[in-house]
Structure formats: structure tokens, C-alpha cells
Amino acid sequence: MKRMTMIAALLAAAMPLAALADGDDDGANGKLGLAGLLSAQNRETLPKLTLSAGAPLAEKPMTLKSGKYYKLTIEADGSQELALEGPGFFRAVWVNEIVIEGIEVRPLGVDSLEFDEAGEAEISFVAVKPGSYHLKVPGTTGDLQTVAITIE
Structure with a gap:
């Protein structure tokens, strides 16, 4: 059970980062490309x-x-x-x-x-x-x- 909770927490933490790396590299609406901050x-x-x-x-x-x-x-x-x-x-x-x-x-x-x-x-x-x-x-x-x- 601990392992499933930890995996769920990691996935929840990664979701906002995945939203930034949506492949839209045009910079519109403040979105970052696949390289994120870089x-x-x-x-x-x-x-x-x-x-x-x-x-x-x-x-x-x-x-x-x-x-x-x-x-x-x-x-x-x-x-x-x-x-x-x-x-x-x-x-x-x-x-x-x-x-x-x-x-x-x-x-x-x-x-x-x-x-x-x-x-x-x-x-x-x-x-x-x-x-x-x-x-x-x-x-x-x-x-x-x-x-x-x-x-x-």
C-alpha cells in the first residue's frame, strides 16, 4: 500500500510539469516547450x-x-x-x-x-x-x- 501511495504522489507531482511539456513550442500563453525552463x-x-x-x-x-x-x-x-x-x-x-x-x-x-x-x-x-x-x-x-x- 505504501508503494502505491508513493507512486500516486509522484504522478501527481509530475502532472503540472507534463502539462508544460505539451510539445507546443511556440511560447503562446506562457507555455514552455519540451525543454521546459531551458x-x-x-x-x-x-x-x-x-x-x-x-x-x-x-x-x-x-x-x-x-x-x-x-x-x-x-x-x-x-x-x-x-x-x-x-x-x-x-x-x-x-x-x-x-x-x-x-x-x-x-x-x-x-x-x-x-x-x-x-x-x-x-x-x-x-x-x-x-x-x-x-x-x-x-x-x-x-x-x-x-x-x-x-x-x-
Whole structure:
């Protein structure tokens, strides 16, 4: 009897997900395609963040939507060894992958990224937990080296 109850509970939990994956890949009425959260109509590319000595990290704060899939490119110009940290932000998102020079890393958790020289990293993630967060260059206090991120 326990086994039947567990199977029934699993099926009931899976039904809403199955409804989203109905094969309708046109994005109409807010439906997602077979890839669910990772489907093309749920993706958005964010403005690039630039790590450079004395330059602003971002042009303006970012507002994200919970459940949406994002791609964020971080570029370091090599002017200085710089890192980008945001443990609160990285715990509020599900990181799908980090791509560095064509190498895909699928981490269980991220605290920061450090660039010893010029280069680029692309992070793809799903925003999950609503709140206010930030990414910043560690050890800095100025607004130029911080980007505020709100997940709605």
C-alpha cells in the first residue's frame, strides 16, 4: 500500500510539469516547450559585465524574473587581476553551466570567479529565489565595482 501511495504522489507531482511539456513550442500563453525552463523562448541574454581596473562593472542594475533562463557574459580586460563575487546571488540561482574558453563546467555551487588575465566566461542560469543581490569585485567599496541584481 505504501508503494502505491508513493507512486500516486509522484504522478501527481509530475502532472503540472507534463502539462508544460505539451510539445507546443511556440511560447503562446506562457507555455514552455519540451525543454521546459531551458527552452529558447524562456532565454534572455543579459548585458555583458566588464572587469577592468577603475571602470564600471555594469551600466545599470539588473532586474531578473524567477523561473527565467539567463546567459551572462563576464569579460576581463587583463588590466589587473580581478575577481567577481556574489555568494548570495549564486545561491539564489541554479547554475546550468559556466563556459570558459570552450570548456563547459557544470558546478554544484559557485562563490566567485577570478580572472588572472584577460578572458571571458559565460554563465547560464535560471533565476530562482526572489530578492535583492549583488555581484562585486571583492575588497572594493565603490558603486562602480558592484552591480545590483533584483530577482522578482
